[in-house]
Amino acid sequence: MSEKFTPLWEVFIRARNGLAHKHAGSIHAADAEMALQAARDVYTRRGEGQSLWVVRSDQIVASDPSDKDMMFEPTASKIYRHPTFYEIPEEVGNM
Amino acid sequence: MYSQGLIGADGSTVETEEFLEAFQKRVDAEQKIEPNDPMPEGYRRTLVRQISQHAHSEIVGMLPEGNWITRAPTLRRKAALLAKVQDEGGHGLYLYSAAETLGVSREELTDQLLTGAAKYSSIFNYPALTWADIGAIGWLVDGAAIMNQIALCRCSYGPYSRAMIRICKEESFHQRQGYEILLTLCRGTDAQKKMAQEAVNRIWWPALMMFGPHDSASTHSDQSMHWKIKRFSNDNLRDKFVNATVPQAEYLGLTVPDPNLKWNEEKQGYDYSDIDWDEFWRVVKGDGICNRDRIKARQKAHREGAWVREAALAFAEKRAGAADAARTAAE
Ligand SMILES: [Fe+2]
């Protein structure tokens, strides 16, 4: 194809004040300004958001799914990181 | 529209038994498959084909209705139709993005549509002749699409399933606005009611065809069901649609154009005539009333937008260059 590729952007939306931005999808756009406009048109037609982020997809660094075990498995055995691991007598009350 | 997307999908695959078994186990455990997860080539290929055909259907689907925006009878109808057509454009974009997560580019997908290499739902190769067709399309075509898409919300591929959930939320107004158009016509003059009936006569059978070929003729269905790309058979969804829709037609006071339509007490569903499969295959293979016009319209839009895409990219490059230069100067 002779045509140049239009960059891909990931779209994040903050639904309400006080919430974090959440990934909503992606769009193609030549630059940041057009990416914001396209994201508004494509992902917020029904008041889905109060704030938008767009990030070039090629700027995102992701963990490799094949490293999943190495990355996340070790935490499974560390039950002492959770409050229920510790025994506190009932008389002490809520803690 | 959309199980039709499986026509021609080739699920054959080359991985080891071990790999396929491990994959199947994940699918059976209802674990979603995500873009970078290992997956059989056949799974990837089937999905690219189905999702892109689904996306093309949304995009081409804007044409028959878009044609009526300027002629909508009231401002209320015009605003609703405009919003609906805009939604369909959005649906196309969500779906292209989902297909792109499987390693195919937007440019390739667009190219496949414009060269006629890709298929889209046969329904959009029928014209929308009167305003009543806009009502019948919303009620029957979007109704059939919803039936299909709700079933796809639980698809094993994460990005497709998430796009479907979003789309289903937006679809229900499409069907309701269509039904409301017909309801208004049916409560109007005799001529208006006649117009509504004629629209239903035209669109009923093509809407039933949207569910794709008979289960016995749907060659790649088994593999897709096994991989949970597809969760219900074509005939199963078609029956559900007929059962849900006939009472709605009765409420309108309209008849469904099928002399053999009859309630079957035993199966708690309607019996209906066989579909004209010759017509179905003719339209799928490119010989419907509007196939050529639809592709021509898409090609024209693409051609006429080329300078905009070029200019936008050139402007972005120029600005990026200027920013780089400013940074270098500041250092
Ligand atoms: Fe749609």
Ligand SMILES: [Fe+2]
């Ligand atoms: Fe729709």
